[in-house]
Amino acid sequence: MSLLEISDLRKSFRAREGETQTVLDVPSFSLKTGQQRALRGASGTGKTTLLNCIAGILSPTSGIVRLDGHDLATASESQRDALRARCIGYIFQTFNLLQGYTCMENVLLGMSFGRGPDTDAARGLLDRVGLNHRLHHRPGQLSVGQQQRVAVARALANQPLLVLADEPTGNLDPRNAHEALQLIREVCEETNAALLIVSHDPMVLDQFDDCQDLAELNHAAQEVSA
Amino acid sequence: MTWWMILRNSLCQHALSTGVTALSISLATGLLMSIVTLEKESMKSFTTINSGYDAVMGSRGSELSLVLFSVFHMDKAPGTLPSEEYEYLKGPANKRYIKRAVPIVVGDNFRNFRIVGTTREFFEVAYQSARKHELITPGRMFEETVQEAVIGNHVARKLGLRVGDTFQPYHGLVEGGEKHETDYLVVGILKPSNTPADHVIWIPLKGALNMPGHRVAAATDISAILIQFTAPTLGAEFAEKVNKGTRDKTVAMIAPTVTRFFLRFEWLGVLLSGMAVLVALVGAGGILASLYNTMNERRREIAILRALGARRGTVFSTILLESTMITVLGVIIGFAFYFSFVAIAAYYITQASGVVINPLQFNWVMVYAPMVIVALGTLAGILPAIKAYRTDVASNLIPQS
Numbered sequence: 001m002s003l004l005e006i007s008d009l010r011k012s013f014r015a016r017e018g019e020t021q022t023v024l025d026v027p028s029f030s031l032k033t034g035q036q037r038a039l040r041g042a043s044g045t046g047k048t049t050l051l052n053c054i055a056g057i058l059s060p061t062s063g064i065v066r067l068d069g070h071d072l073a074t075a076s077e078s079q080r081d082a083l084r085a086r087c088i089g090y091i092f093q094t095f096n097l098l099q100g101y102t103c104m105e106n107v108l109l110g111m112s113f114g115r116g117p118d119t120d121a122a123r124g125l126l127d128r129v130g131l132n133h134r135l136h137h138r139p140g141q142l143s144v145g146q147q148q149r150v151a152v153a154r155a156l157a158n159q160p161l162l163v164l165a166d167e168p169t170g171n172l173d174p175r176n177a178h179e180a181l182q183l184i185r186e187v188c189e190e191t192n193a194a195l196l197i198v199s200h201d202p203m204v205l206d207q208f209d210d211c212q213d214l215a216e217l218n219h220a221a222q223e224v225s226a
Numbered sequence: 227m228t229w230w231m232i233l234r235n236s237l238c239q240h241a242l243s244t245g246v247t248a249l250s251i252s253l254a255t256g257l258l259m260s261i262v263t264l265e266k267e268s269m270k271s272f273t274t275i276n277s278g279y280d281a282v283m284g285s286r287g288s289e290l291s292l293v294l295f296s297v298f299h300m301d302k303a304p305g306t307l308p309s310e311e312y313e314y315l316k317g318p319a320n321k322r323y324i325k326r327a328v329p330i331v332v333g334d335n336f337r338n339f340r341i342v343g344t345t346r347e348f349f350e351v352a353y354q355s356a357r358k359h360e361l362i363t364p365g366r367m368f369e370e371t372v373q374e375a376v377i378g379n380h381v382a383r384k385l386g387l388r389v390g391d392t393f394q395p396y397h398g399l400v401e402g403g404e405k406h407e408t409d410y411l412v413v414g415i416l417k418p419s420n421t422p423a424d425h426v427i428w429i430p431l432k433g434a435l436n437m438p439g440h441r442v443a444a445a446t447d448i449s450a451i452l453i454q455f456t457a458p459t460l461g462a463e464f465a466e467k468v469n470k471g472t473r474d475k476t477v478a479m480i481a482p483t484v485t486r487f488f489l490r491f492e493w494l495g496v497l498l499s500g501m502a503v504l505v506a507l508v509g510a511g512g513i514l515a516s517l518y519n520t521m522n523e524r525r526r527e528i529a530i531l532r533a534l535g536a537r538r539g540t541v542f543s544t545i546l547l548e549s550t551m552i553t554v555l556g557v558i559i560g561f562a563f564y565f566s567f568v569a570i571a572a573y574y575i576t577q578a579s580g581v582v583i584n585p586l587q588f589n590w591v592m593v594y595a596p597m598v599i600v601a602l603g604t605l606a607g608i609l610p611a612i613k614a615y616r617t618d619v620a621s622n623l624i625p626q627s
Contacts, residue, residue, distance in 0.1 A: 057533060057619050078537050085535020096530045096623060100235045112228035113535030154534075 002030040003161055003194050004054065009063035009073075010220075011049055024049050025220035026063075033161065036185060036195040038205050041214030047198040050218070051164045054196070055088050056080030068161055085113035089155030089193065091184065093167035095147050097139040103150045104135045107157050114158030125153040129183060145176035149183065156187055163188050165197040169204055181207060232531075232544050233551055236524075243516040244552055247509060251556025254506035255599050256563025261502060262591040263564075264571050265495040267583045269488040272298075273481050275421055275581060277452065278351035279328070280461050281479045283307070283315065283468065284450040289478035290487050296330060296450040297480055298422045298579050299340050302399065303332060304476070306447035311475065315451060323464040326351065326454040331434040333449070334395040334406065339381045341395050341427045343434025346370060351454065353421055365389045365414035370430045376414040380424040380580065387412050393427075422580035453477070506599050509556065510606040513549050517610035521545075521617075528614050529622035538615050545611035546604060553603025557596045564592075 011024035023046045031037060041047040052058040053065055056072045059080070065072040068087055072080055084090075089110075097106050107122040126132055129149040139147050148168065155163055165184060169177035181204055188195040197204070198214065205211050237244050277297055284292040287304025294301035314320070315327045328351070331343035346367055349359045361367065361376065368374035377387055387393070391412045397403035410429060418424055431448075455461035465477040521528075528541055565585055572583040 052620050055533070057623075078539070081532070081535055081537045084533075090533055092533075092623065094624070096526075096533065098235075098527055098530055100239045100527075101231070105231055105235075109228065109231065109531070110534055112231075113531075113537075113540070117228060158535075 003033045003035075003068060004029075004031040004196075005064070005066040006030065006054070007064045009050075009053060009065060010061045011046075011053055011058060012061045022061075022220045024053065024060075024218055026050065026218055029217060031162070031194050031196055033194055034189075034192045035210065036188060036208065037197070037210040037212065038208035039196065039198040039212055039214045039217065040200065040205050041198050042200050045214045046218050046220060047214050048166055050214070051090075051166050051196070051198060054162075055090055055164055056084045081113070086115070086158060087161045089158065089160035089163040091148075091151050091155045091163065091165040091168045093170040095139070095151040095171075097147055097150055097154070099139055102136045102138055103131055103142070103153075106139070106150055107154050110154035110157035122153075122157065125156060126150070128187065129153045144171060145173075145180065148172060148176070148180045152180070152184055152187065156191060156193070159191055160193050162194045162196065165195065165199075167199050167201075168197065169199065169201060174203065177201070177203065229544060229547060233548055236544075236548055237551065240516065240520055243512075243520075244555075247512040247516055248552050248556040248559060250505065250509035250512055251553055251599060251603060252559035252563055254502050254509050255557050255560025255596060256567055257505060258499060258502035258595045258599075259560070259564045259589075259591050260567035260571070261495060261498045262595070263568055263587070263589045264583070265488075266589060266591075267587055268575060268581070269485070271581045271583055272488070272579075273484045274354070277348075277421065277423065278353045278454070279326075279452040279480060280455045280458070281453045281465060281477050282450050283311070283327075283453060283475060283477045286472075286474050286476050289476060289483045292450060292476055292478045293480050293483045295332070296452060298581070299332075299342065299426055300422075300579060303449045306449055307451065307475065309446040309448055312448055312451055315453070320464070323455055323460050324453060325456045328452045329431055329448040329450070330452065331431055331447075331449050332399070334397055334434070335399055335401060335403070336393050336395050336427055337385055338401045339378075339385070339425060339427055340399060341375075341429055341434070343429050343431040345431050348428075348452070349376075353419060353423065357419070359419055359423060360417045361414040362417055368413055368428070368430050368433070371432050372430070373408055373410045373433050374413045374430065375410045376416060376428045377412055378424040378426045378428070378580075379416050379418040381427055382415045387415075389413060389415060420580075420582035425580040506602060509599075510553075510602045513552055513603055514606040514609055517545065517549055517607060518613065521610050521613045524614070525617050525622045528617045529619045532617070532619040533623055541617070542611045542615040545614045546607045549607025549610070550600060550604045553600050553606075556603070557599055560596070560599075561592075 006026055006029040009024060009026040010022060012020045012022040015021045039047060049058065053060050060073045063073060067083060070083055103126055104122055107125055108117040111117045126135055129152055131146060131149055134142060134146060168184060169180055172180055199205060282292055282296045284303060285305025285307055291301045291304050295303050312327065312329045315324055328345055328348045332340060334341040352358050368376050389412055392409040394409060395406045416423060465479055468475050468477040531541060568585040572585050576582050
């Protein structure tokens with residue numbers, strides 16, 4: 001059985017002129033436990049919207065997004081929040097670390113709304129990403145590569161079933177990008193978490209055997225490009 | 227732990243606005259509690275101090291002046307009474323009303339402390355419950371006919387006078403008058419009574435009347451007569467009889483006169499309390515404004531927390547808790563202000579009148595004022611909390627340039 005199943009997913013937004021604009025139209029998509037898949041997508045192909053719908057941050061206009069047996073499309077907002085905290089780790093292109101908090105606190109906050117804060121586990125995660133000497137540093141005191149590692153540690157804080165990564169190497173130089181990608185893949189393998197990564201960087205996409213073009217997947221993107 | 231982490235972080239990040247807002251809340255809390263406590267405690271202290279007497283008789287004039295002058299040693303005497311009045315008061319005609327009458331003579335000072343002439347009987351009366359004035363050993367009460375003095379505890383401490391010391395009085399109630407060339411021997415020092423008696427130099431009535439330098443014609447005049455009635459109802463009847471039946475005398479009931487005096491200034495307490503409430507409202511408004519303004523810069527932080535799984539309710543509660551915490555912080559500092567305000571005020575009241583106010587005395591305002599102010603501060607957080615509650619996650623996850 002798939003961990004993530006999407007069918008007839010549509011997401012539309014009301015434009016300022018009052019017209020409805022559909023940015024996502026995915027007839028079918030699935031991901032198994034432990035599977036790692038990359039989605040190739042240029043800007044405007046709806047990749048962030050897709051990830052936000054999977055994460056329950058956005059509610060689909062129609063269709064089904066079933067994660068670990070729960071339909072996010074029909075779940076209430078608080079149910080989606082709880083499911084996101086428990087099952088999903090999200091790595092953002094801009095890392096989205098909380099600037100006023102230390103590395104340790106960022107990871108602890110990642111745990112807070114899921115399994116609950118666990119200082120030892122947080123320390124272990126930061127150790128795993130090679131930041132055991134930076135526990136009490138704030139993001140502003142870290143290099144960009146180190147910040148990405150904190151974001152990875154935070155995404156894994158709740159032992160998620162699914163890790164979503166939105167252009168995770170977009171802000172990194174090639175060396176750091178390679179290292180970050182390796183790290184994400186390794187820790188997902190270690191925890192048997194499924195990984196869904198969206199990127200337009202060939203260096204990233206070349207490393208995945210399972211790579212799919214988002215433009216093919218998202219019919220709304222096809223209409224725009226046509 | 228999570229709430230505490232978010233709260234601590236937010237308060238530290240906005241330390242300046244948190245500090246200023248908490249300070250205005252603390253001032254409001256301190257002022258409000260101080261005003262109410264000082265009003266209540268000073269009224270309680272002043273109305274319970276009567277030196278053990280029910281009323282005072284003096285020359286026709288203001289009842290308040292008469293009470294302040296003879297009980298609190300503060301004002302000037304409206305005039306004098308011939309000594310016959312004292313004899314008449316103690317005579318058989320008034321036996322039904324008068325249990326005890328003690329004359330006092332005031333008109334001299336020593337280094338700004340009043341010298342009051344009276345009889346030893348004054349000290350036989352319990353000034354509070356069963357407590358009577360006592361002397362520190364070694365020491366004794368003055369003799370009725372010689373130039374001896376018993377001094378109040380505060381006077382002894384301030385002037386460094388001891389048993390065996392002598393002093394020469396000055397004419398008038400404040401320093402600067404003519405010096406009486408006669409030595410008074412200190413024979414006793416009163417134990418602290420926390421009453422105006424501590425601020426007075428007590429000498430025998432005859433010693434005061436016969437002091438060299440006083441007018442011979444006025445040598446038998448007395449300033450006032452302190453009265454204990456046989457029964458409270460008879461006291462009121464006697465006072466009415468004197469006040470309506472004569473033109474040259476006034477009988478002032480001590481406790482009602484002081485109460486009337488305080489009630490006359492009740493509006494001032496209301497006005498000051500109103501001002502403190504306004505300060506509290508300004509403080510609450512400050513919380514609202516500063517939190518509401520920070521919501522714009524905290525939109526991304528809120529969106530990240532939501533992306534991590536925080537529910538809308540959690541975000542709402544956190545902001546509400548933050549406003550509550552700022553208010554609680556202000557209230558805690560407010561207690562420090564309160565104790566400082568009341569202690570300073572109590573010190574000056576004691577210095578001026580001898581009346582002691584306990585700054586640590588429990589008062590219900592210390593419970594309800596903080597509760598109302600904390601509730602006000604929490605309410606001030608509702609609008610910013612609603613703004614945080616409504617923060618859109620997806621659009622605010624993207625960095626805003």
